[in-house]
Amino acid sequence: MGLWASPYSLRIKVALKIKGVDYEYVEEDMIRNKSQQIVNYNPVHKKVPVLIHTGKPIVESVVILEYIDETWKGNPLLPQDSYDRAQARFWAKFIDDQLTPTIRTALMRKGEIAKRATAEAEELLKLLENEIKSGNKLFHGEGVGFMDMVGIVIAYWVPAIQQAAGKQLLMRGSYPCICSWACRLLACSVVRENLPPHDKLVSFYGDRIAAVLTKTPKL
């Protein structure tokens, strides 16, 4: 169960494709009409993606990725070496817990909140840029890995949200290594073939930004 516009749902689609697992995809209208099934399957967060396997629900995209990797052993998503696995989990956590929420705030909010988030996002992007520059093989070394799957949100979603917001944050000139990693990632057929259309995503985020700005009191 997923939402077409969710980068977290896309991770699961790409992972199942890499593993060669057939699945039935159920689109959830998370914005206007959340189904009772989602609430039943994920009572804590009431969010997609939810993977139902052998009748049992698994939620939280990185938890699902680990589950998929353990359940279907072929074409491993995580590296084989324990230290590299730790590095992949670390950078995935960095992208999900720090970089993405900060970039979203920078792009989707206004005023002082956006200004502070922009400065913070620039620092975080510099850290990622330096890591890729240093030659870390996790960033799309051979094939699309766990960390790459998590990183699609930066590679494809951030440019769309930037366009919807009319702001520039992630630019090739400032972060050449991130942008070149993003290009390589999006060129992979298993990623490219599953991406939602760029224009549709820009329009979706245009609506989301308008909704957020209407709801948020001016600060």
Next chain:
Amino acid sequence: MGLWASPYSLRIKVALKIKGVDYEYVEEDMIRNKSQQIVNYNPVHKKVPVLIHTGKPIVESVVILEYIDETWKGNPLLPQDSYDRAQARFWAKFIDDQLTPTIRTALMRKGEIAKRATAEAEELLKLLENEIKSGNKLFHGEGVGFMDMVGIVIAYWVPAIQQAAGKQLLMRGSYPCICSWACRLLACSVVRENLPPHDKLVSFYGDRIAAVLTKTPKL
């Protein structure tokens, strides 16, 4: 490398003890005098705990726990079944990303921010209470597991922060299953023998709360 008052450092100590791994512990004065070593080993977060193994640093406590579990196979921390592993990772994430930060805000801040966080923390605690009540075996089933190790922050730190703040949030009357899980967990010798003294922790958080309230503008 750890800090005596950090629940995240304690997880690693307990995990290494369960695995029977000898290690050298280096105390870091994170509050007054952060060492250059910590900045070098963990340039992204500049935080403890850091595990140095075969000369390489691993950071982020749950990433370290997974690394320890993969590197030293005896006495597994995560369950063997993939679905149970996903559940353990899910609840660990819930405790770290949602429950703990919300409780900290509820206890360590004042005014409207604390009020909102208290209401939110009560909802989250109810979810955890119901999960333990439903008989989920992850909550200290047999021996101390991955999720239990993450949960020590709720079992031991929250009562100390409550006392330091002079507030009550997690009470036996309201959350009997959480409290009974906490008691069972703290009664395990591998946990108990590694805990920092309660009074010292209360005094540490008393100072932290005073520092937070001084720095935070009134809202």
